Amino acid sequence: MISTNYSDNREVASLKNKLQKYLLSNNYDEFNKINDSYVEKLIDDVETDDNIIKILKQKYGQKDKVEINCRNINSLIELHEVLKEKLGFSQYYVMNWYALREFLKETLLPKMLIFNGWSHLNDIMPNETEKLKEILVECVSNECKVIYKD
Incomplete structure (x- = not known):
């Protein structure tokens, strides 16, 4: 007692x-x-x-902003790991583009999602960054503004 x-x-x-x-x-x-x-x-x-x-x-609750430091990301696996951590995806996120689509649709995203050092990511994996942008445009609502900074 x-x-x-x-x-x-x-x-x-x-x-x-x-x-x-x-x-x-x-x-x-x-x-x-x-x-x-x-x-x-x-x-x-x-x-x-x-x-x-x-x-x-x-x-x-919805966060005001989430910042992702792209300068520390050097592979597609690292990109998915950072997205999982920063956006609070569950243990069931299997780190591929299909799963990212599904989780983005089901997750309460921040009001602002900022990718700092985007040019680094774009330089080392241009196809993957283009795919990520496509998925974000497709899945993110107007309630979350996505910003790509260098």
Whole structure:
């Protein structure tokens, strides 16, 4: 049993932090199995300052921008790995163009997706960058602006 002196704010904060760590460490797999569309609806509909809702909004809410540093990418596999990480694709992303199309259609993308150092990527793999641009035009809605910077 856990207890605290609720009149001492430090003890309350400490207890909340311990509970949060416990929940994330002991229920991480269950947390990751939560249906994304359910969570998105929940965070859109619930108006509260609840810590759990805040955590869910951080994980599932639309981000303002995501920046990808293309200067550190030197192969198609690295490109897919970075896209998977930066856009929050699940473990089921198999890192090919077909999967990218599917995941882009199903993922809540940021308001702005910025590719920094695009010319580096275009120089070392021009066919792949052209394919990526085609897929982004095809799959990304007007809610996400894609910017290619040198």
